[in-house]
C-alpha cells in the first residue's frame with residue numbers, strides 16, 4: 443500500500459473580506475518529496491501555507507497530516523504535528539545568539555528550559571547530519587542572510603519538523619547561497635523530509651522539485667510531476683499566456699545622449715567604519731539602462747544609498763540636475779526628488795512603504811508636499827486616492843483597493859505600488875534596486891516593459907540586481923562591482939555569464 447500523503451489539504455476555502463484568497467484548493471504532497479507551489483502575486487500561495495502552519499484558519503475544508511485528520515489552530519499545533527515553516531521575513535531575534543534563538547520558545551510548557559549544553563549537542567548532531575552549518579554563538583545580526591536562513595531551517599528541524607515549508611527562500615540569497623541551500627534541501631529530502639517550496643523562479647522548480655502545483659486567482663490550475671512539464675508550460679498556466687523575459691532585441695536603446703548623472707571618486711563607510719565604497723565613478727546618460735552586477739554585499743546597496751541621498755559618502759562628487767554635491771553638502775532624498783531623481787529601494791518593507799499606512803498613503807510617500815497633494819497645510823486626500831487608483835490600474839496592482847493597508851498586499855503587488863509611485867513623476871534618473879524580488883513572472887515582464895519605456899523616453903536607469911538574467915535582459919552596459927570597487931565595465935554585447943562571473947569574482 444502506498445504511504446499516506448505527508449500533507450493532504452482538501453477543498454480549502456479562505457476569504458479576507460471581499461478577497462477570495464483560496465477557492466476549493468486541494469493539495470496532496472507525497473512524503474519525502476519536494477513539492478513546488480507557484481503562481482502570480484496574490485494567487486493565494488502564502489495564504490494556503492499559512493493555513494497549513496496554523497497562522498490562519500480555513501473557512502472550510504479538511505487537512506490530513508501523514509494520513510490523520512488534523513485541526514491546526516496555531517503554530518504550536520503545527521509544530522506538534524511535525525510541520526515547520528521558514529518565512530520570507532525571518533522570525534529571529536537579532537540581538538540574541540543563534541543558540542538562544544533555537545532555545546527561545548522551544549521549551550515544552552510542562553518542564554523547564556532544556557540545558558544549553560543539551561540543545562547545543564542536539565544542534566551539533568543535526569548540523570552534522572544535514573550539513574546546515576551555523577555559528578551557534580554568533581549574534582544573529584552578525585550572521586549573513588544565508589546563515590540566518592540555515593538557522594531558521596535548523597530551528598524547525600530541531601523542533602521535530604518532518605514537513606518543511608519554505609516561502610520564497612531564494613529571494614534574498616546569492617546564486618552561491620542558493621546552490622548551497624538546494625544541496626541541503628536535496629539531502630533533507632533523501633533523509634525523508636517532505637518539503638513545500640513557494641518560489642517565483644521556475645528554473646528552481648525544474649531543478650529541485652518532484653511535483654508542482656500552480657495556483658491562479660486562489661485556485662489550483664495545474665498539478666503535475668516535474669517530468670511532465672516545462673518552464674513554458676508553468677508560465678502559461680500561471681499567467682494564462684506566454685511570457686517573454688529575455689532580452690528585447692527589437693527595442694534596443696537609441697545611442698545614449700547627454701550625461702544626466704555623474705559621480706566621481708565615491709568612498710563610503712558603514713556604521714562600524716568599514717569601507718564599503720572605494721573610489722567609485724559612474725556616468726548615467728539619457729536613454730540607457732546601466733546594470734550594476736556583483737555578488738550582493740560588494741557595495742551595490744551603498745552605491746544606491748549614496749546616489750539617492752540616503753547616505754553621505756566620506757569622499758566624492760556628484761553632478762545631477764545641474765548641481766554639484768560634495769560630502770559637506772550632499773544630496774538628500776527630498777532634493778533628489780526635486781531634481782527628478784527617483785529611487786525604488788531594495789527593501790520595500792523598510793524603505794519603500796510604510797506597512798501600516800493604507801495604499802494611497804504609501805503611494806504618495808515622499809511626494810506629499812507637492813501642490814497637487816497639499817494646499818495651505820491640508821492634505822488633498824481626494825487627489826491622493828484618485829492618483830493611487832490610477833496607478834493601481836496602470837500597474838495592475840491587486841486588489842485594486844486604495845484604502846487597504848499596505849501590509850495586506852502580497853509582496854509583488856507592494857513592489858508594483860512602489861514602482862508606480864516613483865515612475866509617476868516621470869523621473870529623469872531612476873535608481874532601482876532588486877526591482878523584481880518576490881515578483882511573479884507576469885509582473886516581471888510588465889516591470890521590464892516599464893523600465894525600458896523610461897529609458898526609451900530619454901531617462902537614465904541605474905539597475906542594481908542580484909539576478910544576472912535580469913541584468914542581461916535589461917542593461918545596455920554592465921558595471922561589475924567587487925569589494926566596493928568597480929571591477930570592470932562591459933557593453934551588453936560583450937557580456938557573457940562567464941565574463942561577468944570572472945569580474946564578479948574579482949578578476950580584472
Ligand SMILES: Nc1ncnc2c1ncn2[C@@H]1O[C@H](COP(=O)(O)OP(=O)(O)OP(=O)(O)O)[C@@H](O)[C@H]1O
Pocket residue numbers: 458461462463481482483484485486487488489490840841850851852853854855880882
Ligand atoms: N491578512 C490579510 N487581509 C486581507 N487580505 C489578505 C490578507 N492576506 C492575504 N490577503 C490577500 O489574499 C490574496 C492572496 O494573498 P497571498 O499572500 O496568499 O498571495 P501569494 O500567492 O502568496 O502572493 P505573493 O507571491 O505576492 O507572495 C491577495 O489578494 C492578498 O492581498
